[in-house]
Structure formats: C-alpha cells, structure tokens
Amino acid sequence: MSKMSPNHKLLVKNAKQVVLICSNGEKYLTKADMQSVSVVENGSVVIGSDGRIKAVGPAETIGAQFSEASFDKVIDATGMCVLPGLVDAHTHPVWSGDRVHEFSMKLAGASYMDVHRAGGGIHFTVEHTRAAAASELLAALCGRLLRMQRAGTTLVECKSGYGLELHTELKMLQVIEEARRTLPINISSTYCGAHAVPRGKTVAEATRDVLQVQLPRLQAEMSSGRLSVDNIDVFCERGVFDLDSTRSILQAGKLMGLNINFHGDELHPMNAAQLGAELGALAISHLEEVTDEGIAAMARAKTAAVLLPTTAYILRLPQPRARAMLDAGVVVALGSDFNPNAYCCSMPLVMHLACVNMRMSMSEALAAATINAAYALGRSHTHGSVEVNKQGDLLLLQAPRWEHLIYQLGGHQEIIRYVVIGGNVVYDNDKTLDL
Numbered sequence: 001m002s003k004m005s006p007n008h009k010l011l012v013k014n015a016k017q018v019v020l021i022c023s024n025g026e027k028y029l030t031k032a033d034m035q036s037v038s039v040v041e042n043g044s045v046v047i048g049s050d051g052r053i054k055a056v057g058p059a060e061t062i063g064a065q066f067s068e069a070s071f072d073k074v075i076d077a078t079g080m081c082v083l084p085g086l087v088d089a090h091t092h093p094v095w096s097g098d099r100v101h102e103f104s105m106k107l108a109g110a111s112y113m114d115v116h117r118a119g120g121g122i123h124f125t126v127e128h129t130r131a132a133a134a135s136e137l138l139a140a141l142c143g144r145l146l147r148m149q150r151a152g153t154t155l156v157e158c159k160s161g162y163g164l165e166l167h168t169e170l171k172m173l174q175v176i177e178e179a180r181r182t183l184p185i186n187i188s189s190t191y192c193g194a195h196a197v198p199r200g201k202t203v204a205e206a207t208r209d210v211l212q213v214q215l216p217r218l219q220a221e222m223s224s225g226r227l228s229v230d231n232i233d234v235f236c237e238r239g240v241f242d243l244d245s246t247r248s249i250l251q252a253g254k255l256m257g258l259n260i261n262f263h264g265d266e267l268h269p270m271n272a273a274q275l276g277a278e279l280g281a282l283a284i285s286h287l288e289e290v291t292d293e294g295i296a297a298m299a300r301a302k303t304a305a306v307l308l309p310t311t312a313y314i315l316r317l318p319q320p321r322a323r324a325m326l327d328a329g330v331v332v333a334l335g336s337d338f339n340p341n342a343y344c345c346s347m348p349l350v351m352h353l354a355c356v357n358m359r360m361s362m363s364e365a366l367a368a369a370t371i372n373a374a375y376a377l378g379r380s381h382t383h384g385s386v387e388v389n390k391q392g393d394l395l396l397l398q399a400p401r402w403e404h405l406i407y408q409l410g411g412h413q414e415i416i417r418y419v420v421i422g423g424n425v426v427y428d429n430d431k432t433l434d435l
C-alpha cells in the first residue's frame with residue numbers, strides 16, 4: 001500500500017488493546033455477537049484532519065503505512081487500552097432544584113409514585129425548572145455534561161420534559177441546542193413534553209396541548225433551523241399517559257420526522273413494547289415490566305431496549321429482564337437515566353450494575369453502551385465503534401485490559417486517562433484538565 005499523506009489530527013500508537021466493538025459496519029449487535037466484542041491486541045488508531053477515523057489496526061501495520069505522515073498530536077498508548085467513546089442513550093440533564101430530600105423519603109420506604117402523587121418527583125422539578133433562567137439551566141447542563149464526558153461519554157441523549165408547557169419546553173430545548181453548538185460532546189436532543197400530566201390538567205387536556213400547541217411550534221422552530229430535535233418521547237405509564245394518548249403523540253412526532261424513543265412498561269405492564277414495535281420506534285426505555293409478547297415484538301421490529309440499571313437500583317424495582325431480551329435477539333442498549341431521581345453521570349458504573357444486577361456479561365454491557373446505544377439514537381453509522389470513517393471519539397484507559405473499566409467499581413476517575421472527541425483530546429486526567 002502507498003504511504004499515506006501527512007497532516008492528520010491524531011495518532012494513538014502501541015495500545016495494549018484497541019477495542020473496535022465491531023469491524024464489519026454492523027449497525028447493532030445481538031445475541032452471540034454481543035458476547036465477544038472485536039479487539040486488536042497491540043494496536044494503533046489514526047484520526048484524520050476531518051476528525052474521523054482514518055485507520056485502525058496492528059501497531060506495526062499502521063506504523064509502516066503512516067511512516068511519512070505528520071500528526072498534530074501523538075499519544076503513546078503503551079500499557080493503555082483504547083475504546084470507542086461511550087454512548088449514554090437516556091438522560092434528563094436540564095433542570096433546576098435537586099431532590100436530595102426525596103432520596104431520604106425513598107430510603108425510608110416511599111415509592112416513586114407515592115412521591116409523585118404527593119406533588120413531588122417530576123412536579124417538584126417542573127416548578128423549579130419553570131422558574132429558572134435559561135442561563136442558569138445552561139450552566140447546570142454544561143457542568144453535568146462535562147462530568148459525563150470525564151466518565152467517558154462522548155454521545156449523550158438529552159431530554160426536555162420539566163416544563164410540560166410550551167414556554168419551558170422550548171427553553172429547555174434551546175438550552176440543549178446551545179450546549180450542542182458550543183461543547184465538544186455529541187448530543188441527541190429529545191422533546192419530552194409528555195413527561196407528566198401537569199397539575200390542574202387531565203390527560204386529554206395535556207395530550208391536546210402537546211398536539212395542538214407544543215408540536216406545531218416545535219415544527220416551526222425546526223423548519224427555521226433555530227432548533228434541531230432528533231427524538232420524541234412520552235412517559236407511557238398508569239396514572240401518566242395511557243396507551244392511546246401515547247400513540248397519538250408519538251405518531252404526530254413521527255410525522256414531523258422525529259425518531260420515536262419513549263418511556264414504557266416501567267412500573268406497570270402497559271403493552272408499550274408492542275405499541276413501540278407497531279409504530280416503528282427506534283427505542284423504548286425502562287421495560288422493567290415488559291411481557292414476553294412485548295419482548296418478541298421488539299426483537300422482530302428491531303426496536304432497541306434502553307435499559308436503565310440505576311433506576312431499578314435506586315427505586316428498588318424488579319430488574320428489567322435483560323437476559324430474556326438478549327436471548328430473544330432484542331437490541332439491548334444502556335443509559336444512565338441521569339435525572340434528579342437518579343443522580344448518576346457514569347456509564348462505567350451503569351455497565352457494572354448491568355453486569356451484577358441484570359446478569360449481563362462485560363462484553364454485552366460494553367456493546368450495549370456503545371454500538372447499540374448509538375443505534376437507539378439513530379447514530380450507529382457514525383458512532384459506537386472504532387471503525388474507519390466513523391467519528392474519532394475514543395476513550396483511553398490506564399489499564400492492561402478493557403474490562404477494568406467495568407470491574408473497578410466507581411473507579412473511572414482513576415482509570416480513564418484521556419477522552420477524545422472528533423480527534424481532539426477533550427479531557428486529560430494527568431493534568432486533571434478539561435481541554
């Protein structure tokens with residue numbers, strides 16, 4: 001092969017392991033293919049000036065191929081492991097007012113719905129988020145996204161949903177848009193105006209407001225280029241949005257070109273999985289109460305299951321049946337569910353909980369937090385694996401095997417050495433610097 005031309009952004013050389021995840025352009029992994037993610041021992045990665053992966057392979061081959069090339073930056077990764085940046089497929093990161101007081105209520109035995117019905121939970125956060133200035137919400141969001149980035153996340157889904165009326169929902173989406181334009185972390189933006197039924201409204205009234213007031217304005221903002229929104233979400237749950245109102249909102253969003261990605265079958269079996277499969281949903285989150293029929297429907301439709309191990313852990317819910325979903329061939333993904341109820345920014349911790357509590361293998365958990373989470377966001381053609389032409393988003397671990405990222409419970413602060421987005425080092429742990 002001819003020598004490659006100079007001027008590349010980054011060379012990461014001589015890594016002990018480069019974890020590709022997949023190597024044949026797969027858009028997701030299921031069943032046995034999740035059991036052994038693809039790994040190159042003693043490998044190197046080149047990221048081109050466009051921020052995309054130019055080459056990946058054995059260190060010797062890459063060394064010969066790029067012997068005459070120059071790089072803006074070279075990282076000697078001897079003794080380190082390289083992974084694709086992690087993908088967090090479910091977060092609620094825009095809000096004001098923490099709920100630490102509710103954590104003690106829940107520890108004392110109150111359920112999520114007890115707190116919600118007593119006017120706390122989402123309602124508490126809605127009140128504080130409506131009152132907050134956009135600048136305050138943006139500052140909080142940026143701090144949280146940086147924390148996620150330091151924990152290895154390079155693509156994150158961010159929901160609105162603490163406004164429940166036009167003005168605040170738009171304010172939240174604008175704040176997400178501003179973060180998307182100014183921060184290196186990749187963002188998938190989700191409109192979740194049907195996250196709860198606002199106080200003083202019935203389900204029918206709330207559904208009408210979403211359909212007749214919020215969605216038309218969202219469409220106008222998107223058409224003018226002021227906002228770009230990727231997904232539509234509804235909290236489909238007994239006492240929140242029923243199946244019919246969920247269906248009408250999701251269908252309206254789909255007609256606007258949004259991907260369907262919603263909360264379903266969390267606290268009660270609602271047949272949300274079947275609804276999602278029928279509507280061609282890209283993803284459904286939670287699924288603690290999904291039925292066997294729902295699992296089969298999702299496997300057939302290739303609707304991703306976004307499992308959220310922190311929620312079941314904090315709320316002491318039954319664990320989602322990850323093994324049944326994996327065995328049935330569902331595309332299983334993971335998310336942190338960062339929100340004021342589940343204050344967790346760390347996908348390494350999420351993978352650990354998925355392994356111990358949901359009985360996933362480490363390889364399954366990593367595939368679920370990379371390629372499959374990217375699939376759940378419609379981004380697996382550009383993210384979620386270390387393959388040529390994908391975006392140059394990498395994680396470098398100071399560890400001899402990649403599994404240490406999951407094994408060392410709560411250890412990501414020490415183990416993650418660099419985070420790279422688009423070929424730029426955005427976090428260098430040695431300097432304890434966000435760059």
Ligand SMILES: N=CN[C@@H](CCC(=O)O)C(=O)O
Pocket residue numbers: 092121122125235263266311337339340341
């Ligand atoms: N279940 C609904 N929504 C969130 C919780 C949001 C909140 O409690 O503020 C979730 O995914 O866990």
Ligand SMILES: [Zn+2]
Pocket residue numbers: 090091092263285337
């Ligand atoms: Zn959620």
